[in-house]
Amino acid sequence: MGSFFKMFFASLLAMIVFALIAAFLIVGFVGALASDEKPEIADKSVLTLDLSQHFMERRQNNPLAVLSNDDNAIPGLYDVVRIIRHAKEDEKIKGIYIIANSNNNAFASSEELRNALQDFKTSKKFVIAHGDMMSESAYYVSNVADRLYANPVGSVEWNGFSVNLLFLKGTLEKLNIQPQIFYAGKFKSATEPLRATQMTPENKLQTVEWLGDLYNHFLVKASQARKIDTATLHQLANTGAIQDSKDALANKLVDGLKYDDEVKDEIKKNIGIGKYDKLHLVPISTYAEAISYKQSGSNRIALIYAEGNIVDGDGDKENIGGDAFVKLVRKARLDKSIKAIVFRVNSGGGSALASENIWRELALAKADKPVVMSFGDVAASGGYYIAAGADSIFAQPNTITGSIGVFTVIPNMKGFFNEKLGVTFDGVKTGTYADMGVDRPLTPAEQNFMQEGVDRIYLQFKQRVAQGRKRDIAYIDSIAQGRVWSGEDALRIGLVDKMGGLEEAVACAARMAKVTDYRLREFPESRSWINELLNKNEDQPAAMLKQHLGEENFRIYQQMLEIKRISNGAQAKLPYQFIIH
Incomplete structure (x- = not known):
């Protein structure tokens, strides 16, 4: 009995201490949150x-x-x-x-x-x-x-810029996985890592050109700042000086x-x-x-940030969920206090269907109020698709854009399952094509279905661009083909309207809406601290993996995951994830 009471009171004491610590933390946490005291900025x-x-x-x-x-x-x-x-x-x-x-x-x-x-x-x-x-x-x-x-x-x-690409064709061959690839656009090289061991001539051509544009812009800015001519700066890199x-x-x-x-x-x-x-x-x-650095005013301009891959459904804070962003645009469209919409795109694209749905909602918004696009580092393929119908498009000279093309991948996993894992499949079906999937190769008829679907979406993509840019479809076809352009070239060929950043895009939207007294309402709206806290653990595995692998190896890991994602339907996506050195 004595030992029982010892254990009982020890446990009770531990619970009391734990409760006091928890209460202390909660009070401190809530108190800190409730405080609106701002940091003091000292003179000088x-x-x-x-x-x-x-x-x-x-x-x-x-x-x-x-x-x-x-x-x-x-x-x-x-x-x-x-x-x-x-x-x-x-x-x-x-x-x-x-x-x-x-x-x-x-x-x-x-x-x-x-x-x-x-x-x-x-x-x-x-x-x-x-x-x-x-x-x-x-x-x-x-x-x-x-x-x-x-x-x-x-x-x-x-030492200049370089781009390194990762190719997985040899890996897939060793695993006996056959990527069945369908694409539209001779420059649409998103599937190259799966079907080649090096860059195709078309991909090398476009990469040389857009990377050269970025490097030339870099040299021009350095020349202006340091008062050294660009030829000398280029020579210093080439000679390893x-x-x-x-x-x-x-x-x-x-x-x-x-x-x-x-x-x-x-x-x-x-x-x-x-x-x-x-x-x-x-x-x-x-x-x-x-400080208070945001503009205030009686009118509102919506600023919608779209960053990450374009995916079907709601997505999450790391990507652009088609359903979620349709709702955001619709909310801004139906809000009479919002006089214009600025849509910031930083995306290499993704789901063609989600891109179409977002494009549709932006087209409806454009009928009611000005819609201005601002391109970040990348606004390509599906990222360009959603922007094509805007009243005005802003980009930086070193933005990566274009890539107007479509692809889809259906991996044939039969060899991998049979020979590597010893797994076999059998079943029954009520229709000729009911069992179309990844456990067998596609028949010639099924391959035709896939290619026709890709071609149909590609034509629709070009039509959206032609309509938005007020160009005939033959011209759009000549600059499409999945080709990637720098922002500087995109201005020259008519894919964007002006050079500038988000600040210039917002000012343009205000002029178009004829408002001077305005504030920005930014979407997606910030989550409450409790939601941030509850969702923080969702980000931990990826953060830990990134920490252990390093930035570049983590990108390779993400590219491996992307192979799985792009097998889920037609994709309007940038040809590859590139790393500039």
């Missing part, structure tokens, strides 16, 4: 932009930040642009410090950051950048700085070689504080919480 502060931070289209909330010292949220790309614009007029912000090591933002996103920094400089406030091991993509943004420094024993990457930071200084790619502490001392001197005084470096995310 310097805004810090770390390019290694990936700024997605939408703000990324951290529901557990209130219990830690972490930032509450990572601003979205357009948030960062607006934050920098606010800092330009903020007397407490004396300049911007760019940490320029790696850059986890693609080139069109980097263009928006670079343009915002260029505008900030018109305030006569300083912009200083420093990198220990500076990548070319980081250099692209940071060369806009008044002074650009590299670590004395660091490096500045300067830049091997370390000393080479970069000798060839005037940077302004000096300094360690981090020396750069901080220079910043202190610039803002007029002593060597031993505290330097207030304010991260973008902290500054975002401290």
Whole structure:
């Protein structure tokens, strides 16, 4: 009996302690959430932009930040642009410090950051950048700085761009899996990884051209910033002349070689504080919480962010669910207080059916109010499909777009199941084609059905583009064929209307709606903190996998998963996932 009471009271004590701790955490959590106290920005502060931070289209909330010292949220790309614009007029912000090591933002996103920094400089406030091991993509943004420094024993990457593609044909052959592929458009090379061991001539041609456009734009911007002609910059890359930071200084790619502490001392001197005084470096995310940077007004303009693969159904926050985005557009269309719609696309496409449904709802919206498209890093295939009917389309010179084509894949898994796993299939059917699936090869008639379906969707795709761009279908066919274009070329051939970022697209929508007093209503709307907390665990497996595999290997893993996804129906999708080095 004595031992029973010991165990009973020990368990009771443990429960009480646990309840007290839980109550303490809940009170602290709720109290922190309830508090509307904003961070204080000290006088003579310097805004810090770390390019290694990936700024997605939408703000990324951290529901557990209130219990830690972490930032509450990572601003979205357009948030960062607006934050920098606010800092330009903020007397407490004396300049911007760019940490320029790696850059986890693609080139069109980097263009928006670079343009915002260029505008900030018109305030006569300083912009200083420093990198220990500076990548070319980081250099692209940071060369806009008044002074650009590299670590004395660091490096500045300067060797040009390359694209590496992953081919799985040999792997499928070893597994005895036969990809049955149907596509429309001679440049539509999305299925190349499954049917070839190297790039086809058509794919190599288009890749050489759009990659060359991106590289030329990079060289032009560097030339303007560093006052070095593009031929010299190109020669430096071709000869491997830049091997370390000393080479970069000798060839005037940077302004000096300094360690981090020396750069901080220079910043202190610039803002007029002593060597031993505290330097207030304010991260973008902290500054975002401290200020009100969003425009206010009586009218509304809807801003809809569409980022990720286009998928059937509702999807999730990582992709563009056809059903979910139809509802979002419809909500904005039927809201009389919303005077225009800006639709931001950052997608290589996906489901042709979901793309058609979103296109349809945007077409209905266009009949009621202006619809303006803004292209991010990628707006290709299905990403272009949904945009084709807009009143106006904005892109950056280094946006990847076009890829007007369709494909589908039906893998024949019979050999794999039979010979690798020892699995066989048998059954009965009431119709000739009732058992069409992946456990046997398609018959010639079934192959014809698949190709005819792809051709039919491809024709519909071209018709949507021809209607939206006010061109005849023969011309659209000549620039379609699944071909990928840079934003610069897309402007030349009429697939986009103007060069510019999201800020320019919003201004255009306001002009078309004839409103000057407006605020943005952004969709999808942020989830409540409790929903963010409950859904946080959904993201953990992928995050852990990404951490262990690394960024590039995780992309390869995603591409393997994509093979399974593209077997579910006709796809209007970018030819491949490319990694620019």
